[in-house]
Amino acid sequence: MEIKWKFIDTGAHSGKYNMELDESLAESVAQGHHAPVLRFFEWTPYCISLGKNQAPEEIDLEYCRAEGIEVVKRPTGGRAVLHAEELTYSVIFSNEISGGVDASYEQISEALVNGFHAVDIDAKRVCVQPNFRSLYRESASAICFSNSAKSEIQIDGRKLVGSAQRRYAGAVLQHGSILIGKYHRKLADCLNLPEEKKKQMREVFDKKTIEISSISTVSVGDLKAAIKTSFERTFNIEWT
Numbered sequence: 001m002e003i004k005w006k007f008i009d010t011g012a013h014s015g016k017y018n019m020e021l022d023e024s025l026a027e028s029v030a031q032g033h034h035a036p037v038l039r040f041f042e043w044t045p046y047c048i049s050l051g052k053n054q055a056p057e058e059i060d061l062e063y064c065r066a067e068g069i070e071v072v073k074r075p076t077g078g079r080a081v082l083h084a085e086e087l088t089y090s091v092i093f094s095n096e097i098s099g100g101v102d103a104s105y106e107q108i109s110e111a112l113v114n115g116f117h118a119v120d121i122d123a124k125r126v127c128v129q130p131n132f133r134s135l136y137r138e139s140a141s142a143i144c145f146s147n148s149a150k151s152e153i154q155i156d157g158r159k160l161v162g163s164a165q166r167r168y169a170g171a172v173l174q175h176g177s178i179l180i181g182k183y184h185r186k187l188a189d190c191l192n193l194p195e196e197k198k199k200q201m202r203e204v205f206d207k208k209t210i211e212i213s214s215i216s217t218v219s220v221g222d223l224k225a226a227i228k229t230s231f232e233r234t235f236n237i238e239w240t
Contacts, residue, residue, distance in 0.1 A: 002238040003097065007228060008039040015047030015072035015083070022090050022173055023075045029092050030170035035240055036093035038231050040224055043083040045070050046183065048190060051078040051164065060192050069190065076164035076175065082190065085181025085211075087220055089227070091174045097235070098172040105165065108174055111234040112153055112161060115227030119218045123153050123160055152176075158210035179211040180220065 010021065018041055028034035047070040048059060056071070059080065064071055069082070091108050098104040109125045116123040153161040163176030177184070188201035212218065231237060 002236050003036065004240045005036045005038060005093075005231075005235070005237045006034070007239050008037060009224065010039060010041045012042040012044040014045070015043060015049060015070045018043065018047075018088070019049065019072055019074055022092070022175060025090070026075070026092050026166070026168050026171050026173040029094060030168045032094075032170075036097060036235075037090065038228065038237075039090040039092075041088050041090070042086070043070075043088070046082065046084040047072060048080055048082050048187065049074045050080050051076065052166075053077060054079060058192055060190055064190055067190075074164065074175075076166040076173065078162070078164035080187060080191075081162060081177055082184045082187035083177060084183035084186075085179075085213075086184065087178040087180060087223060089176055089178065091231075092171060093235075094171055095167075101165070101167070104172055104174065105163070107234060108163070109153060111231045112178075112227060114234065115223070115230035116153070116160075118226040118230060119216070119222055121155070121212065121216055121218065123155050126152050126154055155210050155215065159208055160210055160212070178223075179209060181213050182211055184211075185209070 010018075013021075022039075025034060025037050025039070029036060045068050048064065050056060050059070050071070050073050052073055052075060059071055061071060089112075099107075106125070113123050113125055152159065152163055159179075161176050161178050163174055165172060165174040167173075185202065185205040188198045188205065191198065191201065193201070212223070232239070
């Protein structure tokens, strides 16, 4: 049976707007007042989002102000992301649809991967979960894209999509960054770290991340259309 979902493309907005909208939609879906949602969005100005439990002191706020980079907290966990040249998605649905944590991550990852394949991007889902308790003791743990969690998406072992999830009483919110360009690598400059550590961070980005612009000429519009169609098939969606 097809399930009615709402598709929203809100374009580019501030980090505060984007995070507050995600929370508002999640609360509305949890209360049964809103259909499940697939949303695409972007960020203006460029913005660093911190995981809900991450300390703001890890960020050089003075540098960010000088560069015009906003800093906000996400409602989800994980580590810092510099949202710049990317396509960001949100998926918000009820617990009845989502199943458990692993099942929901896997379903969303399947929809994303199949969307990439439709535009000839050979992405794959990660099937092994790293030891994050150990990794978070390393300086590189300040950045989300330093490691891939289970069900996140890579190309040739390099991370293309970083995602984070929060489970409400009655609903699940998952959002993630699909890397289009390389500006996200400037996150190293935004951290409160000695220059040597920043250099190590840049090396982490070079080795562990990949962007669509470096492997494909697909337009963002075509990518959105492919992912939307893939979600429709994966979740048996009827768009409202």
